[in-house]
Amino acid sequence: MDRLRLTKRGLLRRLVQLNACLAILPLAVHAQQETTESEDIEEVVVTGSFIRNSAFAQNSPVDTVSQSDLFESGAPSMSNYIRDMTYTQNTDVVSNVLATQDGSQDSVGASFNLRGLGENSTLTLVDGIRTIAASVSTSVPEIAIERLELVLDGGSALYGSDAVAGVVNIIPMKEFEGFRTRTFYQRTQDGAMEDMNLSAMWGKSFDNDVSYVGAFEARTKTPLMQYERPREWMMDDGSSVSGSPGTWRQNVGADPNINLYQSHGGTLEGSLLVDPACGTFNDGYPGHGQGKFPTPSGVPVGSFCRFEYTSMFAYSAESTDYNAYNTLTWEASDWLRFNATLNNAYRVSSLRTTSTTAVNGNNRAALIVRADHPANPWGFDVSPYTWRPIAHSYTHLPQHLDPGDGAREYEFHTSVNRLKVGAEYDISDSWVGYTYYSKQEMKSMSDSYSVHLGKLQLALEGQGGPNGNEYWNPFGTSDPRHPNFDPALGNSEELTNWIFERDANFVTSRDYLDIFETVATGDVVDLWAGTVQMALGYQWRDLEENNYANPFDAAGWDYNTVIGAPLPKDERFFSETRAIFAEFQIPLLETVDLQVAGRHEEFTDFGLETTTPKVALRWEALPSLAVRASWGESFLAPTPSQARPFVQGENCGEIFDGQDPFTGQQLTGGAQCSSGNPALGPETSEIRNFGFTWEPSGQLDGLSLSMDYQEIEYTDRIRSLTEEDTVAFQFQQFVAETGVSAGSYDPTPGSATRQQADAWLRQYSQNPSAPVVRDEDGNVQFVYRQDTNISSVWVDLFDVKARYTLNTNDWGTFAATLQSTYYETYEYEGLFGGRQPALGLQNADTGIVPPLPQYKANLRVNWFRDNQSASIAVNYWDNVEFDAVAIDRYGDGWTAPDTIEGEARTDVRYAIILDDYLNSEFTVSVGVNNIFNERPQQLPISGGFESRLSTPWGRQFWMSVEWLPGF
Structure with a gap:
C-alpha cells in the first residue's frame, strides 16, 4: 500500500525526532572536511572518521586525489580517470551490448567500483552526504572539485549501508576568490570521437562574512560507432538469429479471426523454415566486421539466418552533460556558521540499438502470416520463430531510424537535483556540532519509438496502414535489392511509419531521497596518555522510488510487452532508515591510539536492522612512521525495487x-x-587491514611510502x-x-x-x-x-603507494608517484558451491566477478620548473587467462587464445603558465593519451575484445586552456 510522503502523524514524528536530536547536540558532530587551527597544530577531519586529529596518517587506509591529479591526467572525464585507479575494476566506460556482468556496459554514468565488488558496494558521498545518484558525472563540476577522498576498508560503521567495499567522498570547494574558466578538447587520432568540455567557477568573500562559490560545466561526447573500429569489430560476434529475413515455423490450428494483443491460438510444428531470401542480396556488400553496411540479407548459418547488428551499435555512446554548483557560507558569529548548497545536473544520453527488437515470445504466440498472404513463400500458415520486423532493410526505413546505418537512436534524459542546508556550531571550548538536511531528486525520461503490436497484427492480415488495406511483408522479398523484387510486395513509407508509436519524453522513474543528520564531537575525559575524543550522531533517511509504466505498454500495445504476462503498472517503493552511531578515539599511549566506532541502522519498511562495528589502531612508532590496523564489518541493504514482488514476464x-x-x-x-x-537479505562484509605510512626526513626527505595488506570476506552478495x-x-x-x-x-x-x-x-x-x-x-x-543473495567473495591484496620529490637547482623539481595493487587471492562461491578461483582469469561465464588481473599499477613522473610543467604516466594491468567460449559464427577461423595479454598505456602532458598576459593568467596544456597507440587484443567474443579491461580509442590528442582574469 502506498503511503503519503509526509502525513500529519509523520510530520509530528519528524518534529519529535528533530527535537530529540537537538537535545543531544552537545554529544554529536558531522564529518566535515574542513581545517581548523589551534595554537600550534592543525586539526583535520578526513573521510573515515568524525573526529579531528593532527596525525599525518590515518587509522584506516585513505587515498586522496587532488584537483591537480584530475587535471594533469588529461582524462576527458572523471569516469575515465577512475577506470585506471589500481583498486577499481570493471568501470563502465566502454559500451558492449552483450556484456552485462556486474551491471550494464553502456559507457554512460560510470561510478566507482572498488575491488570489482560491484558499483553498488561503494558508497559515494558528495561533501560528506550520500547521494541519490552514484554516477560521478552528476556530482559537481570537476573544476569545483577540491579533492576526492577514498576509504578503502569499508565504512558502514560510520556511514551506513552501501559502504561494503569502501567510501568515496567528492569534496567541492567552499571558498574561492575571483573567476576561472577552463576549456578542454580531445579527439581520437582519426577524429572518430571527440570530447569537449567548457567549465567556469566564480567566487567572492564579502565583508559581512558571507562567502559564495558557483560553478558550471557543459560537456559533450560524440559517439564512437563499432564500424569505426573495424579491427576490433572484425572478431566481434555482433549477430543474432533473429533478423529480417528470419526463421519461421508452420502454424497449425490458429484462430481464423484476428486476436489483437492475444495469442493466435495455434501451435508451431515442423522444422525451422529459413526465409528463402536469406543471403540472396549480399553481393557487393562487405562481409562480417568489414564495413558499415554488411550482409543486408543476412547470412544462412544452419537452420537460421543470422543478422549482424554491430554497425548499429556504439563503443561509446553520445552524451551531453550539464552541471551547476552553488554554495553559500555565512559566518553568523564566532561560534555559528551556516551553509547552503545547491547542485543541479542534467544528462542527455543518445543511445543506439537495432532498428527493432526481437521479442520472440510475442512473435511465436501472437503473430501469424496466413497461407493467402501475397508474400508467403510456403503456402501455409506460418509464425515467426526468430525474426524482427526491420533489420538492414531498404524498404522505406521509418523516419526515426538513422538513414546511414539503420540504427534506432533513443534518448535518455536524467536530471539530479540536490539541496543541502546545514549549520556548524561551537558548543563549548572542546565540542562542535553539525546539523544538516538534504533533499534530493533523480528523474529519468525516455524518448523512443516502439512497434505497435496491434497494428503489426493487423498489417500481417492485410488491414494495415492509414487506410486499413495494406499488407506488411515480413519477408526478404520486401527489399528492392531482392532478385525477384515485386513493387507490389514492398512496404510503403506510410505503412512503415504507421506501425510505430513514439514515446516522447516519457518519465520512466522519479526517486526522492531526504536526509536529516546531526552529529557532535568533542573531548570526553583526559587520560595520562591524552584526551579521549568522542562523536555521536543520528541520521534519518527516506528513499522513495517511483517507476512509471509507459501508457503504451500498460495498454498492452507495445510489441515488447509479453502477451499473457501482467501488464506493467506504476510502482512506488519506500525505504525509511533510522540510524544512531558513535565513535571514540582513545589514546592508549602517547604514540598509540584506538578508534572504536559502531552504527545501528533500522530499515523500517523492510523490517530489517543491523549493527556494524569497526576497530582501528594507529601507532606512531617514529615521528615519520605510522603503523595501522583495522577490523570492521559493513553491509548493503537491498533497494526497494530489488525487493519488490516477483512478476513473471516482467521487463x-x-x-x-x-x-x-x-x-x-x-x-x-x-x-x-x-x-x-x-x-x-542484506549483503555483509568483514575487512581486516594492516599497513603503514613512512615519511622520512634527512637524506630521504621528499619520500612518502604507504603500504596496506587487506583481507575481505564478502558474503550474501x-x-x-x-x-x-x-x-x-x-x-x-x-x-x-x-x-x-x-x-x-x-x-x-x-x-x-x-x-x-x-x-x-x-x-x-x-x-x-x-x-x-x-x-x-x-x-x-x-x-x-x-536479484538473489547468491555469492560470497574472498580477497587478499596489497596496496602500495610511493611518492618521491626531488628539488634541483637548475633542472627544476621532479616528482615520481607509483601506485599499485597486487591481489594474492580472489575467490568466489556462486550457485554451485565451493570456492572458485577468479584471480588472473577473464571470468567470462559468470556474472559474479569481473576480469581480474593479478597486478595493476600506475607510474607518473612530473617535472616543474618556473612556469612550466610536464608529466609522463604509464597505466598497466597484468595478463589474464582467456576462459570465454570462442565464437566464430561465419567460419572466419577465429580460435581462442590462452591469454589476454596485459596492457601498458602511456600518456604525456606539457603545460605552461602565462601569468602576465592581458592582465590575466593563462594555463595552456597539451597532451597525448596512449601515445604509442596501444590497441586492445582482438578476441573472438562479444565486442571483439575484453571491453571491461581495454578501450578501443587508440591514440588521443587533447588541449586545455585555463583563464584566470586579473581582476
Whole structure:
C-alpha cells in the first residue's frame, strides 16, 4: 500500500525526532572536511572518521586525489580517470551490448567500483552526504572539485549501508576568490570521437562574512560507432538469429479471426523454415566486421539466418552533460556558521540499438502470416520463430531510424537535483556540532519509438496502414535489392511509419531521497596518555522510488510487452532508515591510539536492522612512521525495487548471447525477463587491514611510502544472474538429481542422455515459477532473472603507494608517484558451491566477478620548473587467462587464445603558465593519451575484445586552456 510522503502523524514524528536530536547536540558532530587551527597544530577531519586529529596518517587506509591529479591526467572525464585507479575494476566506460556482468556496459554514468565488488558496494558521498545518484558525472563540476577522498576498508560503521567495499567522498570547494574558466578538447587520432568540455567557477568573500562559490560545466561526447573500429569489430560476434529475413515455423490450428494483443491460438510444428531470401542480396556488400553496411540479407548459418547488428551499435555512446554548483557560507558569529548548497545536473544520453527488437515470445504466440498472404513463400500458415520486423532493410526505413546505418537512436534524459542546508556550531571550548538536511531528486525520461503490436497484427492480415488495406511483408522479398523484387510486395513509407508509436519524453522513474543528520564531537575525559575524543550522531533517511509504466505498454500495445504476462503498472517503493552511531578515539599511549566506532541502522519498511562495528589502531612508532590496523564489518541493504514482488514476464527483452548446455545451441532467439525478489537479505562484509605510512626526513626527505595488506570476506552478495548462470544452474540441478555426468552428457537429439534430459525438463516445466521456460523441442523461450543473495567473495591484496620529490637547482623539481595493487587471492562461491578461483582469469561465464588481473599499477613522473610543467604516466594491468567460449559464427577461423595479454598505456602532458598576459593568467596544456597507440587484443567474443579491461580509442590528442582574469 502506498503511503503519503509526509502525513500529519509523520510530520509530528519528524518534529519529535528533530527535537530529540537537538537535545543531544552537545554529544554529536558531522564529518566535515574542513581545517581548523589551534595554537600550534592543525586539526583535520578526513573521510573515515568524525573526529579531528593532527596525525599525518590515518587509522584506516585513505587515498586522496587532488584537483591537480584530475587535471594533469588529461582524462576527458572523471569516469575515465577512475577506470585506471589500481583498486577499481570493471568501470563502465566502454559500451558492449552483450556484456552485462556486474551491471550494464553502456559507457554512460560510470561510478566507482572498488575491488570489482560491484558499483553498488561503494558508497559515494558528495561533501560528506550520500547521494541519490552514484554516477560521478552528476556530482559537481570537476573544476569545483577540491579533492576526492577514498576509504578503502569499508565504512558502514560510520556511514551506513552501501559502504561494503569502501567510501568515496567528492569534496567541492567552499571558498574561492575571483573567476576561472577552463576549456578542454580531445579527439581520437582519426577524429572518430571527440570530447569537449567548457567549465567556469566564480567566487567572492564579502565583508559581512558571507562567502559564495558557483560553478558550471557543459560537456559533450560524440559517439564512437563499432564500424569505426573495424579491427576490433572484425572478431566481434555482433549477430543474432533473429533478423529480417528470419526463421519461421508452420502454424497449425490458429484462430481464423484476428486476436489483437492475444495469442493466435495455434501451435508451431515442423522444422525451422529459413526465409528463402536469406543471403540472396549480399553481393557487393562487405562481409562480417568489414564495413558499415554488411550482409543486408543476412547470412544462412544452419537452420537460421543470422543478422549482424554491430554497425548499429556504439563503443561509446553520445552524451551531453550539464552541471551547476552553488554554495553559500555565512559566518553568523564566532561560534555559528551556516551553509547552503545547491547542485543541479542534467544528462542527455543518445543511445543506439537495432532498428527493432526481437521479442520472440510475442512473435511465436501472437503473430501469424496466413497461407493467402501475397508474400508467403510456403503456402501455409506460418509464425515467426526468430525474426524482427526491420533489420538492414531498404524498404522505406521509418523516419526515426538513422538513414546511414539503420540504427534506432533513443534518448535518455536524467536530471539530479540536490539541496543541502546545514549549520556548524561551537558548543563549548572542546565540542562542535553539525546539523544538516538534504533533499534530493533523480528523474529519468525516455524518448523512443516502439512497434505497435496491434497494428503489426493487423498489417500481417492485410488491414494495415492509414487506410486499413495494406499488407506488411515480413519477408526478404520486401527489399528492392531482392532478385525477384515485386513493387507490389514492398512496404510503403506510410505503412512503415504507421506501425510505430513514439514515446516522447516519457518519465520512466522519479526517486526522492531526504536526509536529516546531526552529529557532535568533542573531548570526553583526559587520560595520562591524552584526551579521549568522542562523536555521536543520528541520521534519518527516506528513499522513495517511483517507476512509471509507459501508457503504451500498460495498454498492452507495445510489441515488447509479453502477451499473457501482467501488464506493467506504476510502482512506488519506500525505504525509511533510522540510524544512531558513535565513535571514540582513545589514546592508549602517547604514540598509540584506538578508534572504536559502531552504527545501528533500522530499515523500517523492510523490517530489517543491523549493527556494524569497526576497530582501528594507529601507532606512531617514529615521528615519520605510522603503523595501522583495522577490523570492521559493513553491509548493503537491498533497494526497494530489488525487493519488490516477483512478476513473471516482467521487463522482458532479447537474449543476445550464451549457450544452452542441454541442447548445445545458443540462447539467442529467446527472451530474458527480470523482476523483484522480496526474500532478499542484506549483503555483509568483514575487512581486516594492516599497513603503514613512512615519511622520512634527512637524506630521504621528499619520500612518502604507504603500504596496506587487506583481507575481505564478502558474503550474501546480491547478484542478478545472467541468462547463462540461470540456465547453467538448471543443468546442474539436472545433473544432481539424475546422476548424469556433465562430462558424459551428449546434447545430440535422440542420444540417451538427451532423452533423459528431455524427460526431466518436461517434469521441470510443470513448476509455474520455473526460471527457465522451453518449447516442445527443449529450446529456451524465456529466462526469468531475479536479484538473489547468491555469492560470497574472498580477497587478499596489497596496496602500495610511493611518492618521491626531488628539488634541483637548475633542472627544476621532479616528482615520481607509483601506485599499485597486487591481489594474492580472489575467490568466489556462486550457485554451485565451493570456492572458485577468479584471480588472473577473464571470468567470462559468470556474472559474479569481473576480469581480474593479478597486478595493476600506475607510474607518473612530473617535472616543474618556473612556469612550466610536464608529466609522463604509464597505466598497466597484468595478463589474464582467456576462459570465454570462442565464437566464430561465419567460419572466419577465429580460435581462442590462452591469454589476454596485459596492457601498458602511456600518456604525456606539457603545460605552461602565462601569468602576465592581458592582465590575466593563462594555463595552456597539451597532451597525448596512449601515445604509442596501444590497441586492445582482438578476441573472438562479444565486442571483439575484453571491453571491461581495454578501450578501443587508440591514440588521443587533447588541449586545455585555463583563464584566470586579473581582476
